[in-house]
Amino acid sequence: MATATQIKALLQSHGTGDDERFYAIALQMAAAEARRGHEALAAELKSLVDKAKQRKSPPKSNLSIFHVAQPQGEAAELLEHVEPTCKISDLILAEPLRLRVGRILEEQQNLTRLKEHGLRPRQRLLFTGPPGCGKTMTASALAAELALPLFVVRLDSLITRYLGESLSKLRVIFETVNRTRAVYLFDEFDSIGYTRDFTGDVGEMRRLLNSFLTFIEKLTSNSLVIAATNHGERLDKALYRRFDDLIEFGLPEEDHVWETVQARLRGLNAAKLEKSKILQAAKGLNYAEITRACEEATKEMLIRGYKMLTTPMLISALTERRLFLNH
């Protein structure tokens, strides 16, 4: 017979739409029956799980609207539900990074198989790197590919003047993390993980950080928890090993600058752009700035009624972004 705990867990996973957990519990029940000598029942349960899995279609790689169990009460104030806006194929990344992101996705897509063999798929991720290089975009793309909601943790609501309050808010967030399978993004994570504080309240922040680390160590759901920071250098390096994977984003290399420009200007008459001059003008800019410059140049072209986007127009937009940044 199934235990009360198993029945409760089955109902919970059904309620939150966590199919993987539902099947894993059903298989545990089958294994328990087999141990008791109820071979026929165990086989029947296993075959029911297999059939149910086949009927359910795999997660779709698109941005379609799916049902989202919205956080309630206090959690609703702490978690912002963000609609995914891109797919993994929209990301322009150096090959090693692309492979690492792909590996996270594949492990999540093969959760059940990995868990059946006692293996833990990557789910606690640390994203570091300069602004505008794809940290938020990757979190969003992972959510879209896995057909999971993306929740961004509102750190300004989480971090209050009172440690006790912040700790209890963190607990509320992780209750949701463990209840509702989704992608949870702790953006500006350095504000929690920053250990070299000069204001004297290091001890307090350390306690919040320790609490965060304990929560991620004891995750009971298949949610993805992503901590992202523009200031990886501020984090205590000992922190890194508490995550399953570290992805270090960086400024685009020349090939990727060009790819970004081409992707943003697709569909426009911009075939005559002079690559070397544009690469020169884009040196040191991040993906977000390059994207923005392409948009500004396109606006200029449309407003002036030009038929073609030219090299000087794009260079001028890139230069303006650089001046803006340096300002």
Ligand SMILES: Nc1ncnc2c1ncn2[C@@H]1O[C@H](COP(=O)(O)OP(=O)(O)O)[C@@H](O)[C@H]1O
């Ligand atoms: N690797 C990338 N590939 C393609 N576009 C990118 C990439 N990184 C950033 N962008 C563009 O810049 C915008 C901001 O990027 P974002 O992921 O928010 O940066 P951050 O690293 O600061 O979180 C994106 O919405 C996208 O338009």
Ligand SMILES: [Mg+2]
């Ligand atoms: Mg970001």
